[in-house]
Every structure is written in C-alpha cells, then in structure tokens.
Amino acid sequence: MGGRGESVRSKSPAEFFAENQIIAGFDNPGKSLYTSIRELVENSLDAAESLCVLPDIELTITELSEAQFNAQRGVKTAGNRGDLELFGSSTKKGKGSKSKEGGSVEAQDDGVEEGADLSQSLSQSQASAGGGRGGKAGKAAGSRSQVMYYRVTCKDNGCGMPHQAIPEMLGRVLSGSKYGVRQTRGKFGLGAKMALIWAKKSTGLPIEVRSAHTKDASEPPRSVSECVLDIDIHRNEPQVQRHTKQANPDGWRGTEITVTVGGNWTSYRSKVVSYFQQLAVITPYADLKLKFNSEGSSADGSTPLSPGLGVTESSTSSSARNLEVHYSRRSDQIPPLPSEVKHHPSSVDNLLIQQLLVRTKSKSLVSFLQRDLQGVTSGVAERVAAELGDWAEDTLPQDIATNNKRVNAITQVLRDVTLFKSPDGSCLSPAGEYNLRLGIQKEVAPDLVATHTMKRAAAHEGHSFLVEAGVSIGGSKAKEGITVYRFANRIPLLFEQGSDVTTRVANKKIKWASYKIDQKKDRIGVFVSIVSTKIPFKGTSKEYIGEDVEPLHEAVKKCLQACATQLRHHLMRREQQRDAQNRKKNLTKYIPDVSRSLFGVLNRVYTRDKAKVPNSASSPRKRGRDAGEADHWLPSKRTVLSAIASGSFTKKIMEERLTSAAERQDEEAAALQQAAEGGEKEKRKEDLVIRPLRADPLEQGDPAAAGGEKEDSPFLQEIHHPAFSMFLLRQAVVVGVGGVGG
Structure with missing residues (x-):
C-alpha cells in the first residue's frame, strides 16, 4: 500500500503487450494488419522448413462490411436498433455517411515511410486494380472508411501442431519452441499470439485453427485437429471454445489459421505486396500466394448480384479492388536447419551465468565451463578457475550461484579473457548465394547481378x-x-x-x-x-x-x-x-x-x-631496266594484275x-x-596429375579386353570432359605448371 493509498499489482505478459502493442509493431490499424500477416506467414515458413519440405503458403484477406462483421460478433446494426434517440445523430446519418475519424486514420497511415517495391510496374497495375486511391475503386474505398475489418487466413504445408499443444502454442504469450541460441525469424517470440491479442482488442473474435501434425514428411497425419480459442489477457491463459479431432482420409498436412482483425488495407496494401515481393527474393524455394477479396465480392473475386440464383458479375467496383498475386517457386534448395548451440563466454551476463550454474549437472566449475559454454578448452578452463581463486576448485556450481559476488567475478573474467574459440557458426542458416541470386534474377530481372x-x-x-x-x-x-x-x-x-x-x-x-x-x-x-x-x-x-x-x-x-x-x-x-x-x-x-x-x-x-611492254625498238639499257622492274614485281604484282585482267578480282x-x-x-x-x-x-599453384580411368589391359593380363585396341597404338583410351576430350598415353604423364614430365 502506497502513501496515497495505491495498491501494488502485477501484469501478465499478455496484458503488457496488449497495452504496449507498439513494441511488437502494432502502431496503427494499417500497421497492425501488416504485422499480423507477417507473423502468420513467417510461422508457416518455419513450420515447412522444420520438415525440410518446400513451403507452399497461401494467404487470403477478405474485407468485411459492417453488416458482415456485426453478424459475426452478434451486434445489432444501426437499422435494427430499437431506441434510435439513444445513439443521437450518428444513427440518423445511416450507414452510408463518411467517417471523419476513419479518414484521419487513413491519412495517418499514409504518413509512414514508403517501402521500395521491387516492381514499379506491378505496383502501378495493382494500384489501378487492387485498391489504389485513384479511379472509382479508390473513391469507393475512401467513402467506406468505417469498413476496417478483415478476415485473414493463412494456410501452409508445414509440420502442423500437436493436438494437445495448440492452446498453449497460440494462447499463452512468451511460450514456444524457438528459445535458445540459434537463428530464428521471430523478434520477440510472439508469433500468432500477438495477432490473437490484436484480434481480441479490435474485434473480440476468437482465432480458428485447423492443423494436421506430423514429425516426418513421408508419413501423412492420421487426424486433423480443429480448435477455436481466445486468450485471457489478465491471466495469460488460453480460453478454448472448441477443440476436436477428426480423421484425415486425404492425408493433408499443415496448418490453417483464420483470424479477424481490424486494419486498413487501403493504406498498407503496398507494404503487404512489397513484403511478399522481397520474401520471394530471400526465399525463392517457397511458393507464395496472396489474395485480397474486397467487400461484397465472393472467394473467386466476383460480386453476387442475386445470391439466391448464384448470378455473379466480375466487372464491378468491388471486384476491381481485388488482388491476386502468385510468386512461383524458382529454387528447390532449402537452407539447412540451424542447430542450437551453447552460450559463448563473451555473451554472458550475471543473470545468465547464475541460471546456467543452477541448471548444470557438472560437479566443478572447470567442468561447467567446458560442458555448458562453447569455445572453452580444458586448458583455458583450468586457467580461468585458477584466476578466480581457490574457491573455484572446491565449490559446487549450485553453491556458487547463491553468491552474487562470485557470480559477478566469473562473468567479468569470462568477458575479459581473449583465448576462447570463436562462436560456432552452425547455429546459422543463411539463404545461400544460389538462392539469393535466383531470387534477384526472378523478381528484379537485372542485366547483371x-x-x-x-x-x-x-x-x-x-x-x-x-x-x-x-x-x-x-x-x-x-x-x-x-x-x-x-x-x-x-x-x-x-x-x-x-x-x-x-x-x-x-x-x-x-x-x-x-x-x-x-x-x-x-x-x-x-x-x-x-x-x-x-x-x-x-x-x-x-x-x-x-x-x-x-x-x-x-x-x-x-x-x-x-x-x-x-x-x-x-x-x-x-x-x-x-x-x-x-x-x-x-x-x-x-x-x-x-x-x-x-x-x-x-x-x-x-x-x-x-x-610499258618492252619492244625491239627500245635501247638495250631501257629494255634491261624494264625487265628488272618486271622481275622485281613478279611475285606479288603479276598475281594481282593478272586477276584484274581476267576479271576475277x-x-x-x-x-x-x-x-x-x-x-x-x-x-x-x-x-x-x-x-x-x-x-x-x-x-595453378599445384601440379595436376592426370591418371587413366583404367590401366593398360595388356599390363593387367587381360588380352581379351585389349582386343579393341591396337598394340602399336601409343594411346591408352579416350577421356571425355564437358569442355574437351583427350587421349592418354600408355605411359604415365604428369602435367604441371612448369611443363610436362614423364
């Protein structure tokens, strides 16, 4: 109890991130929609790569009208309200009125920094046909600023989630399988949990999950789990509304998550498209599909005119805002999975050292340094223990953890020592030059790369x-x-x-x-x-x-x-x-x-x-001079002149x-x-030795095998190469930089 009567209370992780959503990238409705999409897609990539299968990811965004959204959450619309005076002028204006507040949100979203699209031509075409502000479709979108609710569905072919683990994996913040010293895509370890929190705040609707789990891609799952759950923000616990398991006769594998969130597609459409474009560059081994269905359009992008008869029209203002983009797979090389490694001594702090000392199974500090940290050899571990003092050799690690001064001394020494090996790179999983080059060539189509x-x-x-x-x-x-x-x-x-x-x-x-x-x-x-x-x-x-x-x-x-x-x-x-x-x-x-x-x-x-042909009337001296000139030009001149005379030149x-x-x-x-x-x-810095594919048949005592070769031939056999072919002599030949030697 404080001096003014304040009471001390604690917050759960879910409550903290719900109140500080900007930390996780949920700044405004448009950014929140973008971040929710990104979290779902990245979870799908991780799930597919964990099985070492080529990812197939399909993301569908469906824009909901006010009537559709209210029908989902069971809220009465303005036309169905009983006491109209209770709601003042907002009800009298009706559904078609413009919302200044909605327009301000859109303007606020437009003020964020624009991302560079890989394809300007694609962006321009999508601006005219996928929800840009220009033209009739853009004006229609601006007049419906109150329609800011979207049903986002992400489907993949990954490993899926175990039936019993689905509530914990999606309904409890800061719980997951990606913690440890290795490369991970997530920034906070939130994933789809933050999308569920945003759905809880913006729409109040639960998340729907359909998953078929397997640990081996060659073994199809036997069952499919379906779960509808919410999250208790204050307790940081999942609230399961429905959780069932059904047979899987088709052998489908993967996860399909559907969440209804608030957002602003109009202002962040370019960001979502740019995200998928750049994702196709860094993951060319994935097949990515992005589809946006505007308000009033069906799943195939058409707008129903008579729902009872099933008549559709594809050239309406709503369907003009639809978007469908497919980034096909270019590579089949999946990067290797990153392995989990131990902490490096130069990355530790007091809290981490204390936790490791409590959890270790080692009986001495020297053994602890070698087994629980990476890059520490036995000799260096003994020298570190000697530097700390006599207590380092006689005290159990669990007892050292209770002494803050000794923990601090260990941490400081580990940070200052420079004899440790470099950190292990096996915990990393880069895309690779092959995939990066293919991704750039596919999406940018440059002249040189x-x-x-x-x-x-x-x-x-x-x-x-x-x-x-x-x-x-x-x-x-x-x-x-x-x-x-x-x-x-x-x-x-x-x-x-x-x-x-x-x-x-x-x-x-x-x-x-x-x-x-x-x-x-x-x-x-x-x-x-x-x-x-x-x-x-x-x-x-x-x-x-x-x-x-x-x-x-x-x-x-x-x-x-x-x-x-x-x-x-x-x-x-x-x-x-x-x-x-x-x-x-x-x-x-x-x-x-x-x-x-x-x-x-x-x-x-x-x-x-x-x-100048010489004749008998000329003097002997002149005839001799002309004959000398003719002899001088004879080798080259006569050939050219004769060719000119005959017309062949x-x-x-x-x-x-x-x-x-x-x-x-x-x-x-x-x-x-x-x-x-x-x-x-x-x-070349080393000599190149060329040896025949097989020895001389005569030397091996196989005359029959040598029947196809002439005994007097100096060559043994022909060797083919993609760039050349050669004959090897019967005697060994060593080819080096300096020349040829027998």
Whole structure:
C-alpha cells in the first residue's frame, strides 16, 4: 500500500503487450494488419522448413462490411436498433455517411515511410486494380472508411501442431519452441499470439485453427485437429471454445489459421505486396500466394448480384479492388536447419551465468565451463578457475550461484579473457548465394547481378553472424539510383530504412565510381541479408540495425565491395566489347571508300604496266631496266594484275576481303584478351596429375579386353570432359605448371 493509498499489482505478459502493442509493431490499424500477416506467414515458413519440405503458403484477406462483421460478433446494426434517440445523430446519418475519424486514420497511415517495391510496374497495375486511391475503386474505398475489418487466413504445408499443444502454442504469450541460441525469424517470440491479442482488442473474435501434425514428411497425419480459442489477457491463459479431432482420409498436412482483425488495407496494401515481393527474393524455394477479396465480392473475386440464383458479375467496383498475386517457386534448395548451440563466454551476463550454474549437472566449475559454454578448452578452463581463486576448485556450481559476488567475478573474467574459440557458426542458416541470386534474377530481372557471402561466421558480443550480399545493375523494373533491400534472419525489413547500416554503407561508404558504376544514373539494387543468433536491432520496433556495430559495419562493406568488384570485371568487358564494336563499325564505314581508291590505284598500275611492254625498238639499257622492274614485281604484282585482267578480282571482292580482315582482327584481339585474363585468373599453384580411368589391359593380363585396341597404338583410351576430350598415353604423364614430365 502506497502513501496515497495505491495498491501494488502485477501484469501478465499478455496484458503488457496488449497495452504496449507498439513494441511488437502494432502502431496503427494499417500497421497492425501488416504485422499480423507477417507473423502468420513467417510461422508457416518455419513450420515447412522444420520438415525440410518446400513451403507452399497461401494467404487470403477478405474485407468485411459492417453488416458482415456485426453478424459475426452478434451486434445489432444501426437499422435494427430499437431506441434510435439513444445513439443521437450518428444513427440518423445511416450507414452510408463518411467517417471523419476513419479518414484521419487513413491519412495517418499514409504518413509512414514508403517501402521500395521491387516492381514499379506491378505496383502501378495493382494500384489501378487492387485498391489504389485513384479511379472509382479508390473513391469507393475512401467513402467506406468505417469498413476496417478483415478476415485473414493463412494456410501452409508445414509440420502442423500437436493436438494437445495448440492452446498453449497460440494462447499463452512468451511460450514456444524457438528459445535458445540459434537463428530464428521471430523478434520477440510472439508469433500468432500477438495477432490473437490484436484480434481480441479490435474485434473480440476468437482465432480458428485447423492443423494436421506430423514429425516426418513421408508419413501423412492420421487426424486433423480443429480448435477455436481466445486468450485471457489478465491471466495469460488460453480460453478454448472448441477443440476436436477428426480423421484425415486425404492425408493433408499443415496448418490453417483464420483470424479477424481490424486494419486498413487501403493504406498498407503496398507494404503487404512489397513484403511478399522481397520474401520471394530471400526465399525463392517457397511458393507464395496472396489474395485480397474486397467487400461484397465472393472467394473467386466476383460480386453476387442475386445470391439466391448464384448470378455473379466480375466487372464491378468491388471486384476491381481485388488482388491476386502468385510468386512461383524458382529454387528447390532449402537452407539447412540451424542447430542450437551453447552460450559463448563473451555473451554472458550475471543473470545468465547464475541460471546456467543452477541448471548444470557438472560437479566443478572447470567442468561447467567446458560442458555448458562453447569455445572453452580444458586448458583455458583450468586457467580461468585458477584466476578466480581457490574457491573455484572446491565449490559446487549450485553453491556458487547463491553468491552474487562470485557470480559477478566469473562473468567479468569470462568477458575479459581473449583465448576462447570463436562462436560456432552452425547455429546459422543463411539463404545461400544460389538462392539469393535466383531470387534477384526472378523478381528484379537485372542485366547483371553479383553475389557474395562471408567465408566464415564472425561474432559480435559473443553472437555469431553472417552477411550475404547481392548487387544488381539494370532491369526494366528498377529505378535510377541505389535501391536498398534489407533482410534480417531472412525477414524483409521495410521500415526505418534511412537509419539502417546497409543503407548508410551503400550510400556513403562505397565509392561506386571506382567500380565503373554511376551511383545516380545506373539502376543499382543492393540486397543485404544478415543472419545471427541475436540481431543487434535499434529502437523498440526493431526495424533497423544501427551502423555503430563495427564488426557488422565492416562485414557489410566488404561484401558489397566484393560484389562491386565482380561487376567491374563484367562492366569493363562490356565496355571493351562496345569499343570493339565501335572500332569495327568505323572500319566497316570506310571500307567502300578505301576499296574504291585502292582498286583505282591498281587499275592505273595495270594500265601503266601494260603500256610499258618492252619492244625491239627500245635501247638495250631501257629494255634491261624494264625487265628488272618486271622481275622485281613478279611475285606479288603479276598475281594481282593478272586477276584484274581476267576479271576475277573486282572492287566488290576487295570490299568483302577487307571486311573479313577487320572481323578477323577483332576476333584475334578478343581471343588474346580473354587468354590474358584467363591466364592471370586461373594460375595453378599445384601440379595436376592426370591418371587413366583404367590401366593398360595388356599390363593387367587381360588380352581379351585389349582386343579393341591396337598394340602399336601409343594411346591408352579416350577421356571425355564437358569442355574437351583427350587421349592418354600408355605411359604415365604428369602435367604441371612448369611443363610436362614423364
């Protein structure tokens, strides 16, 4: 009891997040709808990847009218109310009146930072046909600002949820299976639980779950569980309304979750589409489907005119706002599952050390350091124990946990020691260069793309991290300048882009001009994916990574520089090819004039020599001089002049031969350039030993097997390769960098 009569009370985790929903990304109705969608989709991806199956995810958003929404929750509409005077002027205006408050919410949502779409053309087409504000559909949406309720259904082919665990997994905040030292998609460990809390606040409707669980993808589930549940915010407990199990004759596997939430699709449509586009880049092995049904339209996107007769019309204002996008699978390579590892000594604190000491099964501190922490060898563990004092060798770990001073001493020593091994990178699961490149090529369709991944995992504050990067040039759908796409643990980050380390490095720390790239005119796409056991987010919303994390800053910079270096080689080769084409074009341009001039000179020479034929009337000295000149020109001149005389060498033939010579010169120059580059790039540091696939049949004592080969042949057999074929000699031949030796 306080001095003024205040009473002390505690809050459950569900109650805390319900009151502080902005922490989990539920800032406003539009952002809340987007975050709910993201949580459901990411849970589906995790469920499919846990079975190592290619994800198939289908998300359907159905806009509910006021009448449909009130019918679901059993609330009377304005026309069915008894005491109309009780509700004042709001009832008299009727359902068709505009809501200023709703309009202000929409305007507020429009003020958030716009995310960069991968496809401008796709966004424009969706703006005209999928709920944009332009045109009749946009005006209709603006006049229905009071319609802000949506039924969101997410269906996947993942592992499903066990029947008895469904209420706990969805109805209790901060309970789940993803806690531990490993890479996870979630930021808080809330998942669909926060979507359920938002549904509780905005609509009051429960969540509907249909799931078929299996631990092996080859074994279809025998039953399907159906559950309808709510959450007790104050007790942080699930409230199950219906929980049944049925047979599964079709062998369906996966989970289907339906939740009805408040939101604003009109203002956050572009965010949802951009999220799916970028998700298709980082997970090209997934098949993603997004469908939006506007108010009054059926599941197939048409609007019923006569519900009793089933007559539909597909060209109404409601159906014009419908949206259906399919991101097909491009890759079949699923990243390996991250393994759970132990804590690294440099990442511990007093509370963590105390918890580990209480839970350990070790009987000594030295054994505890080796078994419960990673990167600690036996020698280092003994030296750490000796540094702490005599009590470290004689006291049980559980007894040490009760002494705060000793716990603090252990924590401080572990942080200061530098002899521990680097954190293990097996707890990470990057997308991989193969998937990243395919995703960029599929969604951006650039002219050039380069990717790079760190060779080994680095660490920040004891947590492993790995950076993957890709840089693209060109593409009809890209815009001029630098467009940054950020991913954290394979999740697209769409908000607060300007403060992120990737944006700062790409715009300020990379000298693009030195890589033959124009930062302002070229269409540059920068893709950076960071995976870690603990992403160093900044801010409560966890939407960006600060550039003050030096190891991460340097890793992003080096990866982007490596990508830019690859692109520079391609751009330089392209520039050389363009110069060669221009040189060939210039040579070809002057070939007709040169041919005409040369052929004219040859004609004059032929006419002059014909007039200089020696005769008997000439003096002996002149006849000798003319004969000497004729002998001097005989090897080359006579052939050309005779060809001109016979008509076999004409001006047209000269043009053709000059053109062929110009082309041959360009080909030879290109071949020399390629050979020079290949020689510098592909130098071998070790000798290459080539051995035959089988020994000489005669040497093995098998004359019958050697019947197909001639004994006098110096070759053993032919070996084929995708790039060449060769014959091996009967004697061993060693081919090295320095030459050939027997």
